[in-house]
Amino acid sequence: MSKTIRNPKQERSIDKKNRIITAGYELFSENGYYNTNTAQIAKRAGVSTGIVYGYFRNKKDILLDVTALYMDKVTKPILNLFDDLDAPVETRGFVSKIVDLVIDAHKENAAIHEALHSLTHTDPEISRQFIILEDELTLKIADILTRINVLKKDAKEKVHFAMDILQSFAHEYIYDHHEYIDYFRLKTLVTDSVIALIDEK
Amino acid sequence: MSKTIRNPKQERSIDKKNRIITAGYELFSENGYYNTNTAQIAKRAGVSTGIVYGYFRNKKDILLDVTALYMDKVTKPILNLFDDLDAPVETRGFVSKIVDLVIDAHKENAAIHEALHSLTHTDPEISRQFIILEDELTLKIADILTRINVLKKDAKEKVHFAMDILQSFAHEYIYDHHEYIDYFRLKTLVTDSVIALIDEK
Amino acid sequence: MSKTIRNPKQERSIDKKNRIITAGYELFSENGYYNTNTAQIAKRAGVSTGIVYGYFRNKKDILLDVTALYMDKVTKPILNLFDDLDAPVETRGFVSKIVDLVIDAHKENAAIHEALHSLTHTDPEISRQFIILEDELTLKIADILTRINVLKKDAKEKVHFAMDILQSFAHEYIYDHHEYIDYFRLKTLVTDSVIALIDEK
Amino acid sequence: MSKTIRNPKQERSIDKKNRIITAGYELFSENGYYNTNTAQIAKRAGVSTGIVYGYFRNKKDILLDVTALYMDKVTKPILNLFDDLDAPVETRGFVSKIVDLVIDAHKENAAIHEALHSLTHTDPEISRQFIILEDELTLKIADILTRINVLKKDAKEKVHFAMDILQSFAHEYIYDHHEYIDYFRLKTLVTDSVIALIDEK
């Protein structure tokens, strides 16, 4: 009675599954989860409505895979930056680079971030994925910064907090453009705060 | 052609309209906008489906009023704190108080905040309301702090940034509870950052 | 258990009932029966929604009275013309006058005629009223024309047919304006046909 | 955003679309447009509610196709009669045949005619279709009768008027049955009038 969900091995099938995920990614970005229907996803992916349910049990499952894709896209560039790190670096320059990176990552993925994050509230599974993402990032970065002696105390708390700040700023920067804010000054304030956090002096 | 929407004067009606808004507030909090239907709202408010449309043109209009209610709830306690302010105060104590206040406000309204904020992405009207809220808060507070000589430079940027930080932290504090984070330490870091921001010399 | 429907004696009430009928008349004319709701009728009549059901058992009953009003408006001017008739008259002139009269009557009441006649199909009561109207007109006019020796054979058939023709033409004349039709010529054809019908020798 | 409406190529689908149109045709005939709901149409057509919206954008679009079907049914037999015409024929016989034909056409389609025509008043699109129908018939027939030298002057006006008369009579004949009317006599009067119209002598 339980329907078989393909776990595609063949290339053609993998490709098809990926196209569905990508289509979901795009459409959820553009219109949000609830304003996207499966027919649209199928169409954008260039497949039939029916086959979507060959690869996913339901709409929600597409969302889960879209979320995973998003996680991957966001995590990678940031982790890369730290992977190459094996000794303390000039702080201001490094933090600046990170700020720019986060802004860029946000520029590309902010829409889907919003769309997904908004589901966090009603959907425990999505919520869990977000928490796992943050955990992974925080722990990895904290670990690296501790190892290279940049941070000694409260590494995890600091990293987590710094990430929050950056995320928050990037969002602000991309979206909300309040007229009365000088975003160049704001960026400096953000950078300074992060530096102050890291700089254990 | 244009249906008349009651603009209730009588107490009984005002009460009924408020009950609908409250019901919306609760249900949107619990299940989100898209997972709440008008019948549920009516039922929770103790009225018939039909009369909902006597007070609101459509479901979206309920959302708008719910949003306004939320804005009010969140803004007031914070502004109150600043209204009583007419001279510089002991910084750490004051910031601490604010942090606690924001956490409290969040505790009560975080769910609806999420539910509403999630619509920001697809709904320009809601988005606008959020921006207006932030504008109002930022400008008022920046103004006060400038007047009592707490801030001299970049007042708006600083206030805005501080609000972002606090908001972000409060959310974290209420919701995400990562095991490896010592939230007491984190709170100190946040407070310190805000103080550093304000402390201009 | 049976609700009391006012049969208003007092002037104020009669007036109110008439205002409802008139409002129905206008609104049915403008938008048809199904696109008019009782709230609109009440509003136009300057009364409350509730009281409408003090004077009428239901929406349909308003329609019935509107129909009666229409019947009256249409019948009277035509019957008047014949009432004054006590001897054969110059045929062409008389028929011409009638044609103009029917056109005028149509101009004023065509919209409601359409609105009402359209219900004929699904509503036996309305249908009956229309038949009664035609009966009355046909019989009265046939009677008069027989009495003054204008018609001798098939009086009822002829009158009925003439009425059909005129009605049909008036409708055409008011509404359908096909470009390729010379309505002046058409009017002449109609007049001629009616005259031929009447002219028994 | 724009939903895809099937434009069915496959036989099975064409059949299904036609069944929906037929169901609409019947139900609109029986109960009128406003007293028919989409669920009834679906049921009568033997399909699900949902699929109706696979073939039609909305209820109104069903009406439009029903109207087109009606137009076709009514136009064809009449035009056929004239298509075979290439020389003047014995007038009385021919007109008699037409009268019978129009009565027959009316017998079968009068109900839907009423249902559709009633919408003319509030619906410009339907109104337009009726006008186009009359135009087409009038012009074609006038053209033929002119070509075979039956009519020389005012052909269009005469044809149009004759059609009005016949239509009006057929309706009367099928529906209204006033007791005091001798329909056999009436039919003769109608035939005579049409002949008189045509007979340019």
Next chain:
DNA sequence: AATGAATGAGCCTTCATTCAT
């Protein structure tokens, strides 16, 4: 008699999911 707020059944339409092919 009168008001107008309130009721709730019913309607059109959408869409996640299934099914015949």
Next chain:
DNA sequence: AATGAATGAAGGCTCATTCAT
């Protein structure tokens, strides 16, 4: 594996009618 037609439950909204005042 794949298609896309088909299903039917559910949702937003309207409106004739009733009810509390």
